[in-house]
Structures are given as C-alpha cells and as structure tokens.
Amino acid sequence: MANPQPTALYGPERRELILRAAVREGLLDPEEARLAGFLDLDAVAATVDSLHRAFAGPAAVLHAFAAKANCLVPVLARLRALGMGCEVASPGELAQALAAGFEPGRIVFDSPARTRRELARALELGVAVNVDNWQELARVDELVTARRTGATIGVRVNPQIGVGAIGPMSTATATSKFGIALSDDDNAGRLVAAFRDRPWLGRLHCHVGSQGCSVDLMAEGVAATVALARRINRELGRRQVVGLDIGGGLPVDFTGDRMTPDYREYVERLRAHAPALFSGEFGLVTEFGRSVLAKSGFTAAYVEYTKTAGGRAIAITSAGVQVATRTVFAPYSWPLRITAHDAAGAAKHGDPVEQDVAGPACFAGDLVAEARPLPPLAPGDLVALLDTGAYYTSTPFSYNSLLEPAVHGATVTGDGRVRFETLRRAQTVEDLLRRTGG
Template identity: 85%
Template sequence: MANHQLTALHSPERRELILRAAVRDGLLDPENAQLAGFLDLDAVAATVDSLHRAFPGSVEVLHAFAAKANSLVPVLARLRDLGMGCEVASPGEFAQALAAGFQPAQIVFDSPAKTRRELAQALELGVAVNVDNWQELARIDELLTTRPTRSRIGVRVNPQTGAGAIGAMSTATATSKFGIAPADDGNTERLVEAFRDRPWLTWLHCHVGSQGCPLDLMAQGVAATVALARKINSELGRRQVVGLDIGGGLPVNFADDLATSGYQEYVERLRAHAPDLFSGEFQLVTEFGRSVLAKNGFTAAYVEYTKTSGGRAIAITFAGVQVATRTVFAPDSWPIRVTAHDATGAAKHGEAVEQDVAGPACFAGDLVAEARPLPMLEPGDLVALLDTGAYYTSTPFSYNSLLEPAVHGATVAADGTVRFATLRRAQTVADLLGRTGG
C-alpha cells in the first residue's frame, strides 16, 4: 500500500466519519457510553500490508505482532488473518495468542521472567522461546532432559547500542535489564561455547527499543546481532544460528497524520547497517507493535463539564489516566493530539482557545493535554485522542475503579457506510465488583 494511501486513511475526515457513525449507532452516548476506543480495521490491514511488502520476498520472515501493544483477542485474531505471528511476554498474552488461533509455530515467547511451568508449556507446544539470561538457559537445559521439543530456541542479546529519547523505552543501554550483553566480560566467548554445547540453540534475538529510538540506532543493534551470529557460525564451523529475531520498535509519529518513518525506510536502514541480514543465510522474525496499530486507532470521550480555575480553562472529560496512562504520567515523552467535536461527532470549528483537557480521575495530574489550542469545548461535546490504537485503550489502568471502555473495530465501505465490530465490550459494574471481591 503506497504511503499516500496510508496517509489518506489517517485523515480527519475519515475519523469524523467513524465518530459520527458511532454516535448515530449509540456506541457513544452521554449516559451509557461516555468513553470508547476505536480501531480502523481497514487502516490496520493497509499497515500490515505495507509491512509485508517492505521485507524482501527472498527472505523467510515471520512478522510477530507484539501483543503488549494491543492484546485484545479479536485484534490478535485479525492480525493472524492478515498473516502475522504473535510475540508474547507473559502467561496472559500467551493465552490470548492461543485464544486468537495462532498456531504454536507462529508464537514467540519473550519476557525476562519466565517460570519453569511457562517454559515447559512453551516447549511442549513448540512455541519459539527467546532465552533472556544464563539462569534461564540452565532451566531450559533441565527441561530438555525430560522432553524433546519442536520449539526454536534463541538467546536474547543486548547489543548495548545506547538509549533513544525515552529512557524507559530504551532496552539496549549498557545496563539494560534485558538479554545477555555479549560485550560484557567474557560473554561473547561464553555464548560461542553455549551454542557449541547446545545444538538446539539456533536463534539470536535483540530488541533495541521502542518509541524514541532513531532507526539508525535500532539498525546498529541488529547489525551487532548479525555480526555475533556470523561469529558463532564461523567459530563452530557450521551454520548453527539459522535465524534472527530483530524485535520491534519502529517509532510512531504522534505529531500529525503523516507516517514519517515506515517499514520501507527501516528496511533501507537495515540494509545499510546490516546487509547480511537479507543474504538469505538467516530466517527472520520481527516484533512490531506500536507501528502496526497506534495511528489506526483513536479514543473518544464526552466533555461532562467545563470551568475556569485561576484563569485556566479546563474541560473535564471521561478520558484520562485509565486509557492514556503514559501520556498522563509522562506527558513530555508521550504527547498526544486531541481534536474537538460537537455532540454529533462533527469537527468543531471556531477560534482556538488554550484549554486543558482533563480526565475523570481524582488527582490533579489527570490531564491528557495542557494549554492546548482547541475550539472552546462545552458540556456535551466530544474529544478524540488520536493515535491511540496501541498501548492506550487496550491497556487500561484501573485507578479509581474507572470502568474499562468498549473498543470497537470500524470498517468503511466505498460508499462511506461505517460498520462496527466489538473488539472488547465495556466493563460493567458487576464485572468490577466480581474482580474486587464484591
């Protein structure tokens, strides 16, 4: 799918179409559904298509969606239908991937804290495992003495290429908690020996980081991993490392509707830094999450009240920390765009006035935008939080017992008809009481 088509899919007009249809269909309602997430399923399909096209057809590659980015089972099932695999990093995500119908061979199990039981289950099913550390490797040694496995097993390495703009998203720093750092004292030699002793160890994995990491930094980490694979193979005199899992991490542009860096551009950077990646010597796995979904989703909420306080204009809405957790707690790292709409979902026009867009939670910092120039918001209006298809509505935070909103998938027919499918029903008070011992 060409970039201009993707951009058209990420347009104010298209979001407005979906929003108006949602109001018309009662998916947004001032009394019964004050907050909801939306995922544009046509745009998701176009994004996945662009990912498949970006990688050369001559290389065997499994694009495993990082379930942490949006672990709703119907979303995972759609991504499976679109030809993706699934990367999981907890027993919950593991179960969600299986429930979404992924075959074990399409699932990759990461996480720095896998228990014996989880590892045994993965090995029994034949799910790929990326070993995080020496102790986990010893655990796998033990488990394999009693059971053969079809799992492909790799080691996660930390290429220590450094941090991007967001420290918490940078997984390849000198002291990162993830993987084994080959450059640390004696580790390269130890890795070579570990592969020599274990013919079943056949993959290397790295994930340099997520949002905030420049493409060149990510590609440098991959290049270091390719070099290590070649070193292992040449020292062992056999082609033991047959595959490389290069992780995810393509940064997303939260500033406007343009897809500033795409998969094609990343593949070009990979070719420049790590040409051997595409030599055909290695099978590949990728683990993109945010870049697959973020720009294809938005969150809509009603404005309940507006006020001024000390001269500051504030709109109190139903979208706050429970659905925009990162933005509320770390607004400088995770700024998001907000658009203003009237009660029908139509875009509001008029003079832009600086105002804060607040959530419903009981702490002063529950703000999704501060001093944001927007047409003056009034009670009964709607706001849309853009680019929230990954790591936002799908990953709610249960502070104040705020209920998890519904998430709806939308498709738009050529004649502009919008159809919705439920991706997650809204949590009810009864669900909440059940979860909290009521």
C-alpha cells in the same frame, strides 16, 4: 481500494466519518457510553500490507505482532488473518494468542522472568522461546534434557549500543535488564561456546527499544547481532544460527497523520547497517507492535463540565489516566493530538483557546493535555485522542475503579457506510465487583 497506502487512511475526514457514525449508532452516548475506543480495521490492514511489502525478499520473515501493544483477542485474530504471527511476554498474552488462533509455531515468547513451569509449557506447545540470561539457559538445559520439543530456541542478546530519547523505553543500554550483555565478561565468546554445546540453539534475538529510539540506533543493534551470528557459525564450522529475531520498536510520530518513519525507511537503514540480514542466510522474525496499530485508532469521550481556574479554561472529560496512562504520567514523552467535535461528532471550528483537557480520576495531574489550543469546548461536546490504537484503551489502568470502556472496530464500505464490530464490550459495575471480590 486495492492495496491502499496507510497514509490515505489516516486523516481527519476518515476519523470524523467513523466518529459521526458511532454517535448515530449509540456507540457513543452522553449517559450510556461516555467513552469508547475505535480501531480502523481498514487502516490496520493497509499498515500490515506495507510491513509485508517492505520486507519482501529472499529472506523468510515472520512478522510477530507484539501482543502487549493491543492484547484484545479479536484484534489478535484479525492480525493473524492478515498473515502475522504473535510475540508474547507473559502467560496471559500466550493464552490470548492461542485463543486468537495462532499456531504455536508462529508464537514467540519473550520475558525476563519466567518460571520453569511457564518455560516447560511453551516448549511442550512448540512456541519459540528466546532465552534471556545465563541462569534461564540452565533451566532450559534441564527442560530440553527431560523432554523432546520442536520449539525454536534462541538467546536474547543486549548489544549495549546506547540510549534513545526516552530512557525507560531503551533496552540496549549498558545496564539494561534484558538479554545477555555482549560487552560484559567475554559474553560473546561464552555465547559461541554455549551454541557449540547446544545444537538445539538456532536463533539470536535483539531488541534495542521502541519509542524514542532512532532507526539508525535500532539498525546498529541488529548489525551487532548479525555479526555475532556469523561469528558463531564461522567458529563452529556449521550453519547453526539459522534465524534472527530483530525485535520491533519502530517509533511512532505522534505529531501528524503521516506514518514516519515507515517500514520502508527502516528497511533501508537495516540494509545500510546490516546488508547480510537480507541475503537469505537467516530466517527473520520481527516484533512490531505500536507502529502496527497506533495511528489506526482513536479514543472518544464526552465533555462533562467546563470551568476556569486561574484564568485557564478546563474541560472535564471521561478520558484520563485509565485510558491514557503514559500520557498522564509522562506527558512530555507521550503527548497526544486532540481534536474537538460537537455532540454529533462533527469537527468544531472557531478561534483556538488554551484549555486543559482533564480526565475523571481523583488526582490533579489527570490531564491528557495542558494549555492546548482548541476551539472552545462545552458540555456535551466530544474530544478525540488520536493515535491511540496501541497501548491506550486496549490496556486500561484501573485507577479509582473506573470502568473499562468498549473498543469497537470499524470498516468502511465502498459507498462510505461505516460498519462496526465489538472488539471488547464495556465493563459493567457487576463485572468490576466480580473482579474485586464483591
């Protein structure tokens, strides 16, 4: 399929094709592999292609995938092969990006809490650094004075434009911990002076937030950053801010198979709020994460037991807080679609019954769905947690020392055959004991 649209690859038939093949090949097994994650690599490629096409134009753009969304090295390597850069937020993510083969100049390092040693290593490598605050800028002053660096150095600003529907995911509030707050203490004027005194500063960075933030809210934050960049260049009488890192955060619709909003819609809102962004005046960096991978993945688990309590049907599965942490702890902000399948992976049918889909962790709130209408589940059936290609199985939570499941990549040949590759092998008890000092 040439240049497939992502929506053509997100759907029940394709997921069922992959799920049934996984059962046949033993990647899912009621004893040996009760839980696994799957990432449709064809859908990933289509999504990345749609991202590149949406931003096509005179401005040079580096799409730096936010490694926090899926830090598995083979996934990062696949994204690199698709033409993406990488945004990292810790020394661990930086090491993973380098292991995936990213050139340092295509890596962006963002973090609100970096040591001098971490900053020095990034600058020595030539990794782009976005300075978070005034005190960190003073640290970078010392480091730049002591060594030569070819790294791009920018400053993260907080445009303070408001909160989205999920407060903890909103990073441009009046009191956000991220960036230099533009409306406080004449910080905009101080930034003009900071750039005047530091010719090596060449980029501004903003990130309004992710899930729960509307595209218009995000675009307003970008517009404020563009205005500041033009003010700096105008008052300095030179083109010093040559790059704008506009962050990522495109929200994902967890209610259906369509990717909405998509990158094209976001670019339309950016053009409406900040037309200068696409004039070619600035090089651009984006930091999309969840939207690149979420819909391309699902998590599958066997039903171990079923029971009723207080008239409510409950299905106990192997998928709980360890692979769906946000959903379990904040179910109203992070609901997941769930589908029911028989032991072979075929979709189950029948009159829906309200059921709790529970995980294996030892606390009552370990539920990935509550009172969810589904065809009646039975021991040996499979459930699939949809839209979990980002942040779910790739970033497990080690509650109860539950083992990390395998994650498999899938591609589909022209004749409908599914081919798998291991993106992360399943953790063993021996692995766990080594990690916990045993």
